[in-house]
Amino acid sequence: MASSIDASKVTKLERYNSYIRRVNSTKLIVASSKLLFRVTLLVALLLIFFFFINYPPFSNSSESTSHHNIHTTTHNLLSSAFYGGGAAWEKQVRRSSTPRRVNGLSVLVTGAAGFVGSHCSMALKKRGDGVLGIDNFNSYYDPSLKRGRQKLLAQHEIFIVEGDINDAELLAKLFDIVPFTHVLHLAAQAGVRYAMKNPLSYVQSNIAGFVNLLETVKLANPQPAIVWASSSSVYGLNTNVPFSEDHRTDQPASLYAATKKAGEEIAHTYNHIYGLSLTALRFFTVYGPWGRPDMAYFFFTKDMVQGKSINVYVTQDDKEVARDFTYIDDIVKGCLGALDTAEKSTGSGGKKKGPAQLRVYNLGNTSPVSVNKLVTILESLLNVKAKKNVIKMPRNGDVPFTHANVTLAKRDFGYKPTTDLSSGLRKFVKWYVSYYGIQSKELDSSNDHSHD
Numbered sequence: 001m002a003s004s005i006d007a008s009k010v011t012k013l014e015r016y017n018s019y020i021r022r023v024n025s026t027k028l029i030v031a032s033s034k035l036l037f038r039v040t041l042l043v044a045l046l047l048i049f050f051f052f053i054n055y056p057p058f059s060n061s062s063e064s065t066s067h068h069n070i071h072t073t074t075h076n077l078l079s080s081a082f083y084g085g086g087a088a089w090e091k092q093v094r095r096s097s098t099p100r101r102v103n104g105l106s107v108l109v110t111g112a113a114g115f116v117g118s119h120c121s122m123a124l125k126k127r128g129d130g131v132l133g134i135d136n137f138n139s140y141y142d143p144s145l146k147r148g149r150q151k152l153l154a155q156h157e158i159f160i161v162e163g164d165i166n167d168a169e170l171l172a173k174l175f176d177i178v179p180f181t182h183v184l185h186l187a188a189q190a191g192v193r194y195a196m197k198n199p200l201s202y203v204q205s206n207i208a209g210f211v212n213l214l215e216t217v218k219l220a221n222p223q224p225a226i227v228w229a230s231s232s233s234v235y236g237l238n239t240n241v242p243f244s245e246d247h248r249t250d251q252p253a254s255l256y257a258a259t260k261k262a263g264e265e266i267a268h269t270y271n272h273i274y275g276l277s278l279t280a281l282r283f284f285t286v287y288g289p290w291g292r293p294d295m296a297y298f299f300f301t302k303d304m305v306q307g308k309s310i311n312v313y314v315t316q317d318d319k320e321v322a323r324d325f326t327y328i329d330d331i332v333k334g335c336l337g338a339l340d341t342a343e344k345s346t347g348s349g350g351k352k353k354g355p356a357q358l359r360v361y362n363l364g365n366t367s368p369v370s371v372n373k374l375v376t377i378l379e380s381l382l383n384v385k386a387k388k389n390v391i392k393m394p395r396n397g398d399v400p401f402t403h404a405n406v407t408l409a410k411r412d413f414g415y416k417p418t419t420d421l422s423s424g425l426r427k428f429v430k431w432y433v434s435y436y437g438i439q440s441k442e443l444d445s446s447n448d449h450s451h452d
């Protein structure tokens with residue numbers, strides 16, 4: 001009897017225990033699902049937050065560039081979290097920037113996925129210098145072209161850090177990792193006419209970005225020398241030809257020109273206060289393979305191939321508009337010459353220790369060609385008759401002509417342009433046709449069209 005009572009007690013106890021276990025495990029499941037739900041919610045909120053920071057709403061195509069260019073501090077801090085920063089990333093940064101020749105330079109190239117930036121990066125790497133690129137891959141023009149250049153650079157073991165020159169934290173990190181000897185500063189908001197559409201992007205890149213870079217460089221140890229892209233547009237309404245470095249540059253015709261001129265004045269200040277070695281290169285309408293689609297020779301080619309009409313500007317008094325078109329290889333030689341002759345910065349820890357080099361050079365072709373003639377050359381290379389609308393140059397910041405005197409650059413680093421517009425455009429068209437996979441049939445048919 002006693003044993004049957006015991007047995008029933010044991011059974012009850014077991015049932016009770018199993019009930020408690022069930023209750024506990026249900027509680028556990030409920031608790032962990034609550035936790036899971038909260039974590040999921042948090043992750044989702046974080047993702048939405050990061051998404052909106054990187055892709056702000058209400059952007060249309062014309063505004064997209066300004067969103068890319070106008071970075072807030074929050075964005076910069078967050079973007080730093082995205083560029084990598086791990087051991088593998090640092091290894092890539094070091095490997096790319098380490099020279100492979102004795103006394104080779106170690107150059108930070110800003111705007112390395114850009115037209116001039118990509119060409120200069122390749123040329124430096126080919127001769128054994130270390131090159132690290134930085135580029136924000138903004139969408140001012142088709143970013144896939146920038147990605148194409150990035151691929152090409154990667155094949156030559158050049159790494160491009162994806163980031164913005166306004167990101168002080170990122171720049172400081174790069175200078176912590178690498179003792180750069182030089183900075184080739186080519187990142188900019190380019191284009192003369194676009195400055196009327198998106199003025200602030202010029203201020204953000206060409207002024208704020210430049211100052212941010214100089215602020216980082218002044219604290220770097222060693223302080224590198226800086227060579228950077230100014231522009232022929234600083235001559236503005238100057239009528240004294242050919243343009244020499246000591247001519248007036250206080251009459252800019254566009255906001256773009258004004259920001260480049262501001263850059264030259266800012267360079268003077270940092271040279272004066274901090275002993276930074278600074279060289280400004282005034283580029284004259286640079287063209288060639290892997291060029292910029294926003295430039296006339298490029299979109300004329302595109303439109304002519306597609307049988308579309310093009311606008312050829314003339315001055316208000318019906319005179320031809322002309323440019324001192326300069327081929328990319330000549331510009332690259334000029335950039336490397338300027339880097340090779342740049343003296344060291346003299347400051348350290350943000351303090352000037354002595355006077356430093358401050359230079360300005362024209363890099364042009366020294367023989368202006370009219371836009372009309374440019375079109376004639378393209379017509380013969382593409383075997384297409386252009387549908388030209390000859391119109392008066394809109395008041396959009398364009399200047400009627402440019403013409404470089406390059407005596408100074410020749411004297412100081414042997415700069416001597418060797419490519420005339422026809423030979424240079426031939427190389428551009430060859431690249432264009434192959435890059436965009438244009439069939440000769442397409443050229444023929446647009447040609448037929450143009451005779452309609």
Ligand SMILES: O=C(O)[C@H]1O[C@H](OP(=O)(O)OP(=O)(O)OC[C@H]2O[C@@H](n3ccc(=O)[nH]c3=O)[C@H](O)[C@@H]2O)[C@H](O)[C@@H](O)[C@@H]1O
Pocket residue numbers: 190191192230231232233234283284285286294295296297311312313321322323371393398399400
């Ligand atoms: O050398 C420079 O300083 C500048 O050169 C170019 O500016 P730009 O010379 O105006 O070059 P394009 O925009 O390619 O124009 C070339 C010529 O074609 C003319 N043009 C442009 C557009 C158009 O539809 N029709 C036309 O006749 C322009 O008036 C100009 O004379 C670059 O776009 C600037 O970034 C650079 O700083």
